[in-house]
Amino acid sequence: xxxxxxxxxxxxxxxxxxxxxxxxxxxxxxxxxxxxxxxxxxxxxxxxxxxxxxxxxxxxxxxxxxxxxxxxxxxxxxxxxxxxxxxxxxxxxxxxxxxxxxxxxxxxxxxxxxxxxxxxxxxxxxxxxxxxxxxxxxxxxxxxxxxxxxxxxxxxxxxxxxxxxxxxxxxxxxxxxxxxxxxxxxxxxxxxxxxxxxxxxxxxxxxxxxxxxxxxxxxxxxxxxxxxxxxxxxxxxxxxxxxxxxxxxxxxxxxxxxxxxxxxxxxxxxxxxxx
Amino acid sequence: xxxxxxxxxxxxxxxxxxxxxxxxxxxxxxxxxxxxxxxxxxxxxxxxxxxxxxxxxxxxxxxxxxxxxxxxxxxxxxxxxxxx
Numbered sequence: 001x002x003x004x005x006x007x008x009x010x011x012x013x014x015x016x017x018x019x020x021x022x023x024x025x026x027x028x029x030x031x032x033x034x035x036x037x038x039x040x041x042x043x044x045x046x047x048x049x050x051x052x053x054x055x056x057x058x059x060x061x062x063x064x065x066x067x068x069x070x071x072x073x074x075x076x077x078x079x080x081x082x083x084x085x086x087x088x089x090x091x092x093x094x095x096x097x098x099x100x101x102x103x104x105x106x107x108x109x110x111x112x113x114x115x116x117x118x119x120x121x122x123x124x125x126x127x128x129x130x131x132x133x134x135x136x137x138x139x140x141x142x143x144x145x146x147x148x149x150x151x152x153x154x155x156x157x158x159x160x161x162x163x164x165x166x167x168x169x170x171x172x173x174x175x176x177x178x179x180x181x182x183x184x185x186x187x188x189x190x191x192x193x194x195x196x197x198x199x200x201x202x203x204x205x206x207x208x209x210x211x212x213x214x215x216x217x218x219x220x221x222x223x224x225x226x227x228x229x230x231x232x233x234x235x236x237x238x239x240x241x242x243x244x245x246x247x248x249x250x251x252x253x254x255x256x257x258x259x260x261x262x263x264x265x266x267x268x269x270x271x272x273x274x275x
Numbered sequence: 276x277x278x279x280x281x282x283x284x285x286x287x288x289x290x291x292x293x294x295x296x297x298x299x300x301x302x303x304x305x306x307x308x309x310x311x312x313x314x315x316x317x318x319x320x321x322x323x324x325x326x327x328x329x330x331x332x333x334x335x336x337x338x339x340x341x342x343x344x345x346x347x348x349x350x351x352x353x354x355x356x357x358x359x
Contacts, residue, residue: 018355031318038351045355057322058298088298212358219301232358238349239301239316247355 015252017117017171018045020076022245023052023216024237026085027067031057034070038244043075045247047117051104052216052236053083053127053177061094068102078104079112081125083177083217109159113169119252122169124208126160128178128201128215129153132194157200164208170252174205174213183225184235185218202227211250279335280306287311287330296325302344304330312341320346 020042025033033055042049056063064086071078078099086095096106105112107125114121131138131153140147140154164172179185179197188196196218205213206229213227216237223240225233236246284304291299299322303314311334317323327342334340 016357026318028318028322030321041351045352057318058295085298234358238347241352242349243352244349245352247352249355249357251357251359 015117015119016249017119017121017252018047019050019173019212019214019248019250020046020048020245021050021052021214021234021236021248022238022241022243023177023214023235024054024083024219024239025051025067026054026057026238027063028057029060029063029066032070033067034244036073039070039073042245046245047076048121048123049074049076049078049245050123050173050175050214050236051078051080052175052214053081054085054216054237055080055082055099056086056095059086059088059091059095061091061098064095064098068098068104071099071102071104077112077114077116078102079123079125079175080104080106081108081127081175081177082106083127087127107163107175109156109163111163111167113167119171120169121171121173122167123173123175124160124163124167125175126156126163126201128160128176128180129156129198130178130195131198131200133182133197133199133202136193137199138194153198154200157198157204160201161204161207164204164210167208171250172208172210173250174201174208174210176201176213176215177217179215179218179221179233179235180205180213181225181227181233184215184221184223184233186222186225187220188218196221202233205231205233212248283311283334287333290329290333291326294329297322297329299326302326306338309337310339310341312343314343315345316347317344318347 027033099106109126112123138150140150180201206227210231212232214234219237219239221235283306287304291297291302305312323344
């Protein structure tokens with residue numbers, strides 16, 4: 001199999017990358033994201049740190065500055081997306097600048113590519129938005145407010161799709177704040193699912209044959225689910241994982257079963273049916 | 276349940292989400308005959324007390340507030356998951 005050949009080094013040892021991921025750290029002027037010990041220990045257990053949005057509590061740049069001081073001491077690449085909290089004061093550009101000052105890469109419809117642990121890794125990230133999931137979602141129809149809500153969701157997902165399409169690497173990862181599937185929302189009230197994620201995001205993840213997708217936002221949700229095409233999705237909101245961060249490993253060059261890939265077949269059929 | 280009490284959890288949750296002192300969207304608010312109970316996890320004691328203050332400003336005088344919010348203490352992970 002292609003995966004067996006590409007997923008091992010010359011000695012037959014699997015080529016793995018270790019990813020630390022967490023979302024919803026909600027740093028305020030009264031709190032921090034990590035203890036100094038947790039920062040110091042990160043390179044021992046991870047090659048890459050992903051932050052899945054809601055990095056600040058109130059959306060102030062001064063809160064991001066506090067987080068940036070912590071991230072500046074993290075000796076592995078840090079890739080982040082912002083969350084809804086980070087937009088609350090309209091200071092998202094300043095928040096981004098603070099994180100970048102610390103050496104972090106902040107993605108909003110953009111991509112990060114770097115060879116890490118000998119593997120070319122690509123991360124495409126976007127905050128995303130709500131809208132709901134197939135069979136229980138909003139449409140761009142009716143009042144301007146409703147159309148604007150769903151349009152924003154669709155455009156954010158399209159920016160993710162574009163970013164993913166531009167990734168040329170061995171391992172593609174999607175980093176989001178809002179959920180791409182309803183499976184990781186189990187535990188939340190079903191009535192608020194349309195405010196927690198959108199199937200547009202899941203469709204983008206599947207269309208790009210991602211190795212995994214990480215998101216936050218749903219504090220009462222569930223950690224593990226898969227997309228329609230079987231891509232692992234992990235809700236790493238801190239109240240869900242109940243840890244400073246979680247560690248995941250991903251293999252390079254895993255052969256994808258083309259028959260099981262999303263192509264649009266099954267998912268598109270479901271979408272058409274829903275509409 | 277009287278009408279005011281029926282909507283009280285909604286008003287408290289809205290205040291916790293929008294008040295500058297809190298901006299908390301995930302606090303569970305339960306109202307009984309005589310009590311308002313706040314449940315959930317917050318990052319620090321200061322934020323726990325801020326939620327209490329915001330809720331106290333909304334509850335009727337005959338009700339008491341039970342602050343059951345827990346302050347988080349997240350440790351490092353003890354296991355690794357292989358995703359494939």
